Amino acid sequence: MPIFIDRRLNPKDKSLGNRQRFLRRAREDLKRSIRDKVRTGGIADLDREHAVPMPRKGTDEPSFGDDRQSGRRQHILPGNKTFSPGDLIDKPGGGGGYGSAPGTAESEDDFRFVLSREEVLDLFFEDLELPDLVKLNLKQILSFKPRRAGFAASGAPTNINVGRTMRNSHGRRIALRRPKQAEVDEIAKQIAELEAKQASAAVRERITALREELERLERRRRRIAYVDPVDIRFNRFDPQPVPNANAVMFCLMDVSGSMGEREKDLAKRFFVLLHLFLTRRYDRIEVVFIRHTHQAKEVDEQTFFYHTESGGTVVSTALEEMHRIIEERYPVAEWNIYAAQASDGDNFATDSERCIELLDRKLMRLCQYFAYVEIIDERESHIFGSTENGTSLWRAYNAVDGKWPNFQMRRIAAPADIYPVFRELFARQPALRKSA
Amino acid sequence: MVSQARKSELLFSGSDWNFAKLSRVYDEIEALGTEELGLDIYPVQMEVISSEQMLDAYSSVGMPLMYRHWSFGKRFLYDEFLYRKGARGLAYELVINSNPCIVYLMEENTMALQALVTAHAALGHNHFFKNNHLFRQWTDAGGILSYLDFAKGYIARCEERHGLAAVEAILDSAHALMEQGVFRYHRPPKLSSEQQREGLRERLEYEERSFNDLWRTLPPSQGKSKPEAGDEILAERKKSLKLPEENLLYFLEKNSLVLEPWQREIVRIVRVIAQYFYPQRQTQVMNEGCATFVHYTIMNTLFDRGRISEGAMLEILRNHSNVVFQPAYDDPRYSGINPYALGLDMMQDIQRISTAPTAEDRDWFSDIAGRGDWRDTLLDAWANHRDESFIRQYLSPALIRKWRLFALADGADEPHYEVASIHNERGYARIRSALAQSYDIGASRPDIQVVDVDLLGDRHLRLQHKVKDGIMLEGQSRDATLRHIRNLWGYEVSLAAIDAGTGATLSERWTKEL
Numbered sequence: 001m002p003i004f005i006d007r008r009l010n011p012k013d014k015s016l017g018n019r020q021r022f023l024r025r026a027r028e029d030l031k032r033s034i035r036d037k038v039r040t041g042g043i044a045d046l047d048r049e050h051a052v053p054m055p056r057k058g059t060d061e062p063s064f065g066d067d068r069q070s071g072r073r074q075h076i077l078p079g080n081k082t083f084s085p086g087d088l089i090d091k092p093g094g095g096g097g098y099g100s101a102p103g104t105a106e107s108e109d110d111f112r113f114v115l116s117r118e119e120v121l122d123l124f125f126e127d128l129e130l131p132d133l134v135k136l137n138l139k140q141i142l143s144f145k146p147r148r149a150g151f152a153a154s155g156a157p158t159n160i161n162v163g164r165t166m167r168n169s170h171g172r173r174i175a176l177r178r179p180k181q182a183e184v185d186e187i188a189k190q191i192a193e194l195e196a197k198q199a200s201a202a203v204r205e206r207i208t209a210l211r212e213e214l215e216r217l218e219r220r221r222r223r224i225a226y227v228d229p230v231d232i233r234f235n236r237f238d239p240q241p242v243p244n245a246n247a248v249m250f251c252l253m254d255v256s257g258s259m260g261e262r263e264k265d266l267a268k269r270f271f272v273l274l275h276l277f278l279t280r281r282y283d284r285i286e287v288v289f290i291r292h293t294h295q296a297k298e299v300d301e302q303t304f305f306y307h308t309e310s311g312g313t314v315v316s317t318a319l320e321e322m323h324r325i326i327e328e329r330y331p332v333a334e335w336n337i338y339a340a341q342a343s344d345g346d347n348f349a350t351d352s353e354r355c356i357e358l359l360d361r362k363l364m365r366l367c368q369y370f371a372y373v374e375i376i377d378e379r380e381s382h383i384f385g386s387t388e389n390g391t392s393l394w395r396a397y398n399a400v401d402g403k404w405p406n407f408q409m410r411r412i413a414a415p416a417d418i419y420p421v422f423r424e425l426f427a428r429q430p431a432l433r434k435s436a
Numbered sequence: 437m438v439s440q441a442r443k444s445e446l447l448f449s450g451s452d453w454n455f456a457k458l459s460r461v462y463d464e465i466e467a468l469g470t471e472e473l474g475l476d477i478y479p480v481q482m483e484v485i486s487s488e489q490m491l492d493a494y495s496s497v498g499m500p501l502m503y504r505h506w507s508f509g510k511r512f513l514y515d516e517f518l519y520r521k522g523a524r525g526l527a528y529e530l531v532i533n534s535n536p537c538i539v540y541l542m543e544e545n546t547m548a549l550q551a552l553v554t555a556h557a558a559l560g561h562n563h564f565f566k567n568n569h570l571f572r573q574w575t576d577a578g579g580i581l582s583y584l585d586f587a588k589g590y591i592a593r594c595e596e597r598h599g600l601a602a603v604e605a606i607l608d609s610a611h612a613l614m615e616q617g618v619f620r621y622h623r624p625p626k627l628s629s630e631q632q633r634e635g636l637r638e639r640l641e642y643e644e645r646s647f648n649d650l651w652r653t654l655p656p657s658q659g660k661s662k663p664e665a666g667d668e669i670l671a672e673r674k675k676s677l678k679l680p681e682e683n684l685l686y687f688l689e690k691n692s693l694v695l696e697p698w699q700r701e702i703v704r705i706v707r708v709i710a711q712y713f714y715p716q717r718q719t720q721v722m723n724e725g726c727a728t729f730v731h732y733t734i735m736n737t738l739f740d741r742g743r744i745s746e747g748a749m750l751e752i753l754r755n756h757s758n759v760v761f762q763p764a765y766d767d768p769r770y771s772g773i774n775p776y777a778l779g780l781d782m783m784q785d786i787q788r789i790s791t792a793p794t795a796e797d798r799d800w801f802s803d804i805a806g807r808g809d810w811r812d813t814l815l816d817a818w819a820n821h822r823d824e825s826f827i828r829q830y831l832s833p834a835l836i837r838k839w840r841l842f843a844l845a846d847g848a849d850e851p852h853y854e855v856a857s858i859h860n861e862r863g864y865a866r867i868r869s870a871l872a873q874s875y876d877i878g879a880s881r882p883d884i885q886v887v888d889v890d891l892l893g894d895r896h897l898r899l900q901h902k903v904k905d906g907i908m909l910e911g912q913s914r915d916a917t918l919r920h921i922r923n924l925w926g927y928e929v930s931l932a933a934i935d936a937g938t939g940a941t942l943s944e945r946w947t948k949e950l
Contacts, residue, residue, distance in 0.1 A: 002459070002462050002479070002480035002481060002482050002485070002558065003479075003480070003481040003482065003536065004455050004459070004481075004483075005481065005482070005483045006455075006481050006483075006484050006486070007483045007484060007485045007489060007540075008485060008486050008489070008543055010486055010489065014489070014492040014496075015492050015495050015496065015508060015509060015512045016509040017504040018495065018496075018504055018505060018506060018509030018512060019509040019513070020508030020509070021504060021506035021600070021604070021764075022506040022507075022510050023504065023509075024515070024600075025506045025604075045881075052919045054513070054514075056921065059510055060612060060916070061507055061608075061612065062612050062912075062913040062916035062917045062920070063611075063613070063614065063615050063913060064611050064615060064616065064882045064884060064901075064909055064914060064917050065882070065909065065910050065913050066635070066907050066908075066909065066910065067907065067908045067909055067911065068848075068904055068909040068910070069848050070848050070907055070908040071903075071904075071905045071906035071907030071908065072550065072845070072846065072847045072848070072905045072906055073841070073845075073846045073905065073907070074843055074844065074845055074846065074856065074870045074873075074874075075844045075846060075853075075874075076773070076841055076842070076844075076867060076874060077765035077767060077840045077841070077842060077844060077869055077870040078763020078764055078773065078840060079687055079763070079766065079768075079770075079839075079840055079843055080765075080768070080840040080841065080842040080858055080859065081764075082773055083842055083855040083858060084855065084858060085855055085856065085857055085858055085860075085862075086854065086855065086862070087855040088852040088853070088855075089844070089853040089854075090851070090852060091851060091852060091853060102797060110826065112517065112930070113513040113516070113517055113569060144896075163636075204465075265605055280499070300636055313569055341894060342614070401817065
């Protein structure tokens with residue numbers, strides 16, 4: 001009799017530590033894979049698992065091995081059919097040896113493995129660990145949803161709680177000593193038995209007494225109802241406020257000639273991050289892409305990121321377009337509206353005033369949140385250290401920033417800036433709640 | 437026979453297994469194995485695991501416990517990839533050379549498969565581990581699990597104290613030398629017991645605490661004799677370091693001047709594990725052959741006695757024939773000689789020679805042909821041979837014909853392979869010897885030794901690679917491995933390629949050239 005041990009219930013992921021060590025080791029390669037994915041994939045694509053090719057750099061395990069291109073060997077192979085000693089066989093090209101040559105190295109080239117969502121995000125945000133975003137407090141539009149809240153003595157018949165009602169009825173019947181059916185049946189049976197016997201005086205007397213008793217029980221049963229209106233209980237529903245589960249995210253971007261590959265890539269990362277953040281908060285997210293030069297247009301994601309268009313820069317057109325779309329498709333009562341605008345700060349000279357007006361009068365009342373990120377050259381980042389001076393759009397938006405707590409603006413120069421900026425943008429939210 | 441069949445009943449029916457069935461089947465199989473085949477086994481511990489846990493076990497080189505290292509993570513991902521893609525199934529079982537012998541059973545197996553696996557691993561492999569001289573002498577089945585436990589804990593503590601990166605660097609370097617980290621010719625020292633290891637560690641810690649650099653500044657004693665002639669010094673030096681040394685990890689562990697005590701201990705752990713696996717690599721054909729022969733024989737006996745239903749037997753045979761499938765060299769599925777197939781065929785051949793020999797067998801195997809005692813012959817072979825010697829002694833002409841083995845001569849600078857020998861009268865002995873040679877680990881691995889180091893001078897570590905048949909080392913991996921040696925040694929390292937026949941130096945590689 002051997003010892004049996006059932007290990008199936010043991011904790012799984014015994015090699016998780018090894019996996020983490022491996023991922024850390026291959027970090028650079030994996031980062032590049034993820035970055036390529038972001039560049040080519042859609043905004044909503046990042047937030048899930050990804051299969052990546054096996055990283056090659058830094059993960060080989062060298063040891064002394066023979067050079068297949070040198071020396072003399074002898075192979076023993078099974079299944080000879082036609083050969084005789086002395087036969088010459090051509091080597092297959094490339095000197096890789098026969099399909100049979102020993103030690104056929106397994107190719108790990110097409111070997112891909114799956115990174116979990118968390119691992120992908122960790123790699124994407126370059127070592128910054130995502131905080132628990134859900135804890136951050138957002139201003140939100142409330143809607144109401146009925147939720148169970150105990151029982152009530154009145155209500156609609158459809159809401160009767162049968163279990164609770166029957167329990168009350170049972171208790172009342174016991175307390176008022178309502179005769180049970182079994183008792184009634186017992187007496188009726190006794191009467192029937194006695195009537196079948198010979199009719200002596202004593203028996204007749206007994207029958208009469210029993211009849212009276214039966215009468216009394218029946219009366220009592222009639223008076224004490226099986227289920228009384230006082231027993232009835234209804235399920236009670238209280239309307240409870242729930243956060244609105246729909247959100248729409250507007251991505252606004254300047255696509256005029258001054259926005260290059262780098263600027264677009266940075267903007268895209270910011271949009272991805274905002275999208276991720278919203279995904280955790282809301283059930284349903286819609287994304288609207290508005291790009292603009294001197295005129296604005298709603299486009300699909302592909303066009304948004306990859307098509308260039310020449311023209312001037314009039315930012316207010318994008319804001320107008322956004323306002324139009326909100327009016328048309330996203331009533332404020334049903335949608336949480338978020339907007340993120342990315343630009344290099346250029347604007348048509350007199351247009352900034354118009355932007356201020358649009359935001360101040362219309363958009364900021366509708367939006368949960370409006371984030372403006374200005375993408376600047378890395379060399380400029382130290383010049384624009386303070387928020388005071390800057391491009392025309394920046395200066396214009398500064399005025400809005402002071403007025404509306406749900407308006408935020410930041411500058412971004414490199415991928416590594418995005419996450420801190422994002423965090424900063426949302427860290428001010430608790431203060432916003434107080435003021436709101 | 438009929439009455440016996442009526443008396444006995446089926447051991448199990450249906451394909452679901454449970455522990456009661458497993459236990460009943462094990463008892464029956466063990467009784468058969470020990471009585472009919474004369475097997476002698478360690479007590480068995482059977483562990484039921486899921487497929488994920490099997491993948492876990494794969495990645496930690498089949499051991500239930502292992503320290504943490506990224507290469508195991510890589511292994512795991514690779515195995516998982518192949519498994520998920522369906523390119524490779526998982527083993528039905530895994531067996532560990534320990535006392536008690538641990539057998540992993542997959543939960544997905546049907547009852548028929550569990551019976552097959554029990555006979556294969558719990559009896560076959562177990563007997564081989566306990567009785568083969570290589571395992572008896574070179575591994576310590578009783579101590580390996582507690583040693584791995586110690587190793588895992590020790591490396592985890594080192595990671596805490598010295599950081600992951602430092603520990604990883606040492607492990608990387610040590611892993612690169614695992615192949616050169618075994619004693620091939622003399623027996624390794626036994627694993628020290630728990631207390632001894634604990635004592636050693638305490639001593640190291642004490643030395644670390646009480647280290648006093650002042651001692652180094654004492655002037656050298658006066659009475660020392662003057663340097664003598666160069667050759668003598670060299671000989672003296674080599675003698676004191678016990679050079680040449682084939683076990684590079686052992687040499688580095690004992691003599692490296694840059695390793696901290698904990699680093700030495702880690703190198704030692706890698707070396708001990710490499711040594712533990714060395715016998716397994718030398719006895720693949722025999723080990724699998726023994727296990728396959730045992731399960732085949734036991735399962736057939738059980739079936740003959742009516743203890744296994746025909747359906748179950750059919751399933752067992754189907755799996756058995758998958759395991760021992762040997763495609764021919766020109767088959768797309770061919771990937772080398774299947775050790776299960778070769779081992780089983782050779783052992784059944786011994787059975788045949790012993791009971792029904794031909795005239796040829798009597799010529800070739802006069803000592804065993806027709807004696808009828810195949811059990812004793814096999815028990816003796818299992819106990820005293822490794823792959824190379826087993827093939828050299830027992831591969832029969834009949835089997836060479838059956839397999840239609842042929843030898844190809846392969847010169848790297850020639851455009852053709854030449855068929856050197858086939859399965860004919862002139863070829864038998866050559867093929868047998870060439871096949872045996874290819875299973876000789878000592879001959880087929882690069883022979884690299886430490887030949888000289890001047891500890892008092894520039895501390896330049898000289899390694900030598902004995903080049904046999906002109907087979908050089910692959911350049912890229914050689915350089916990478918040399919870098920690892922340099923990490924462990926701390927000073928200049930050079931590797932000279934010396935032709936084994938002529939003694940001429942073919943090339944020399946220095947770490948400063950890298």
